[in-house]
Amino acid sequence: MGMITALANPQRFMTVSRVAAPILAAIAVLLAVVGLWLGFSAPPDYQQGATVRIMFIHVPAAWLGMFAYACLAGSSFFGLIFRHSLADAAARAAAPLGAGFTFLALVTGSFWGRPMWGAWWVWDARLTSFLVLFLFYIGYMALQASIDDEAKAARAGAILALVGAINLPIVKYSVDWWNSLHQGESIFLKGGPALAPVYLWPLGLMAFAYTFGFLALWMTRIQAEIWRRRAGALAVQGAR
Amino acid sequence: MPNLEFGKYAAYIVPSYLISAAGVVWMIADTLLRARRWRREVARREAARDKRQGPS
16 A cells, blocks of 8 residues: 555656566566466366467456456546546556456457357356456446546546446356356365466466566556646647 | 477467467557657657747
8 A cells, every 4th residue: 555655646656667667577578488388388188188278378368357457446446536647547547458458368268168168159157247347448448538528537437447346256256156157266266276286387477477567568558648648738838 | 398289279279379469469569659659749848848938
């Protein structure tokens, strides 16, 4: 919480992110290289064969789709309550990245589902709730783009983002609450992960690679958003 | 050593990785281009403002 408070100052955020973003990006690349190396070195699964390799890009993308939405909703909450411009910028910056990861999770999931389930798509609780997550991202970005007044756009977007946050636990627990074709939780179990270490390691490394990559890109997009607002302010000054 | 023999599943695995790579590259490119565009725009407008104000 102290770090968030410290970074809430846009000037300080710019100073910190200018150093932190490239470092996070470098760590992400390193983790991805090792993760992919281990992933492609892992033996085919006894049931799923070589398609198990899709897991190393599908699962991290799905996690990031949800994590980015949590960041979007959290930033929206702070923006709505404290009217903080950096929180609005953070929310706006998270949306396209989250939509990107969610899209990748849907597509790679489809490529995994076809050989395993015999269908590209099923209206299963997990898949449907994840599609709804993607639609919330699209709706948020469309709403932001459709309102000229920045303050009104931020407020309307924040309300939509918070409404959409209800979908996050539905996505997470959909495989427990309903009979689902999608496999259940296999990592965060009480007795430990159900996944063999030979798959767990590359998956973990790729998950961290995606997370660090997202954080680097998010920081850079927040910087861009701050510059965009600064350019707007300068344009107003110039017009006077 | 990495094994890139995917057998009958190659038609599903290869496109998954290619689409993911394209998606990640798009996110990186869009982010960097956006940041560069607005950083330059701020620099341009600040220079214009300074020019208008003249030496202080």
